[in-house]
Amino acid sequence: MGKGKFLLPGSFAVISLIFVALWALADVISLSTSTEILGIWATNNNSTAIVASHSWDVTCNNTVLVAYSYCHTVLGVDAKGSGTKYQSVDPPGDVHTETWITYWDLPAGNYTAWCATFAEADGETDSSSDTAYFTVP
Amino acid sequence: MKFSLSEWRLLLILVALTVVVLVGNLLVNLLWHESPKVTSLNQGKESIKSALPVESGNPPADEGETVFGEDWLSELVESSQSLPTDHPDVEFAQEAMSYEAESQTEENQAEQTEQVETSEIPEGYYLYEGKLYPLVRVHEFKLPDGRIVPLKLVRGKKYRILTSWRNPDPRPLTPEELKYKEELIEKQHRLIQEMQNTPSKEKRLELGKELIKVWDELGNLPSGLCVGWDSVEEIWLRLPGQSEPSEVITIDLRDY
Numbered sequence: 001m002g003k004g005k006f007l008l009p010g011s012f013a014v015i016s017l018i019f020v021a022l023w024a025l026a027d028v029i030s031l032s033t034s035t036e037i038l039g040i041w042a043t044n045n046n047s048t049a050i051v052a053s054h055s056w057d058v059t060c061n062n063t064v065l066v067a068y069s070y071c072h073t074v075l076g077v078d079a080k081g082s083g084t085k086y087q088s089v090d091p092p093g094d095v096h097t098e099t100w101i102t103y104w105d106l107p108a109g110n111y112t113a114w115c116a117t118f119a120e121a122d123g124e125t126d127s128s129s130d131t132a133y134f135t136v137p
Numbered sequence: 138m139k140f141s142l143s144e145w146r147l148l149l150i151l152v153a154l155t156v157v158v159l160v161g162n163l164l165v166n167l168l169w170h171e172s173p174k175v176t177s178l179n180q181g182k183e184s185i186k187s188a189l190p191v192e193s194g195n196p197p198a199d200e201g202e203t204v205f206g207e208d209w210l211s212e213l214v215e216s217s218q219s220l221p222t223d224h225p226d227v228e229f230a231q232e233a234m235s236y237e238a239e240s241q242t243e244e245n246q247a248e249q250t251e252q253v254e255t256s257e258i259p260e261g262y263y264l265y266e267g268k269l270y271p272l273v274r275v276h277e278f279k280l281p282d283g284r285i286v287p288l289k290l291v292r293g294k295k296y297r298i299l300t301s302w303r304n305p306d307p308r309p310l311t312p313e314e315l316k317y318k319e320e321l322i323e324k325q326h327r328l329i330q331e332m333q334n335t336p337s338k339e340k341r342l343e344l345g346k347e348l349i350k351v352w353d354e355l356g357n358l359p360s361g362l363c364v365g366w367d368s369v370e371e372i373w374l375r376l377p378g379q380s381e382p383s384e385v386i387t388i389d390l391r392d393y
Contacts, residue, residue, distance in 0.1 A: 087372075096370075125345040128333075
């Protein structure tokens with residue numbers, strides 16, 4: 001059998017082995033976010049509280065830096081951002097949940113609350129949002 | 138069509154290689170998936186819901202529903218624990234900072250270690266996919282006023298960190314500020330929607346960077362109608378294979 005006949009299976013084997021090795025060694029990261037408006041309430045001080053749960057969850061096989069941020073918006077009226085926060089995460093990963101309660105002095109009327117979460121780690125991104133409607137009597 | 142002996146050999150070699158590659162891929166895949174997976178977000182949400190007194194006669198509002206007249210926040214404040222600054226897992230300032238420098242040096246050394254045997258895990262470390270990582274991490278927690286509190290967090294435990302902020306100078310926004318804020322609000326809304334509809338990873342990253350800038354700008358603007366906020370932040374550093382935290386520790390930084 002000539003040498004040429006081994007070229008195809010040889011290349012196939014080498015390329016496959018390189019592929020498997022790269023796959024095993026590569027950074028594997030899974031990132032997801034979640035946003036849920038838990039409730040909109042009136043406080044004793046006559047302000048309105050928007051309560052939302054903001055989560056991010058990262059699974060990784062190497063240490064990564066996660067940048068994340070939240071925002072509460074009363075659409076067309078006002079918004080408050082949490083500012084960007086950073087957290088270093090070691091394998092196998094972290095679960096991070098924040099219940100953020102913002103208080104608003106809103107005049108009577110109908111409003112839409114829109115809350116969002118964004119996270120980034122090692123080039124992977126994810127965002128999520130939730131909307132709720134409410135009335136201030 | 139008849140194969141000669143050499144052609145049969147060639148075919149067998151190809152089949153054998155394919156089997157090797159497939160088994161290899163399967164093993165890599167299994168090893169990765171057998172590692173502790175992400176605890177579902179729903180579980181996280183459930184824990185948060187259980188942390189809030191929403192079930193004690195104060196159900197949260199569904200979409201489109203309004204609930205007023207309940208001061209559940211005071212219950213939340215009452216239910217929280219006192220500040221455990223003397224807790225062995227929580228150390229502040231200089232001590233924690235010096236520990237961080239020390240642990241990072243150790244971490245660098247540890248990361249250079251290849252394929253560590255399970256029986257050789259030194260105290261204060263855990264093994265993950267052949268590498269050693271420190272069990273304790275110093276988390277630089279940023280307070281609302283910008284100060285940094287270094288918290289020594291132990292892997293395997295869950296930390297509930299309470300913070301709050303009150304607007305020191307509540308005032309209506311000027312027409313210029315209001316206009317600028319409205320532009321930012323519209324922009325962030327558009328960016329998120331665009332991100333959620335974009336399949337390209339690079340494009341999402343680009344949009345995300347822009348979104349962070351917008352949110353940072355929003356954070357720097359006067360707060361207008363927002364008079365304050367309270368936060369319950371939960372950080373759980375999972376150990377490999379861990380499905381529940383070994384301990385839940387509350388750290389109250391509201392008056393820190």
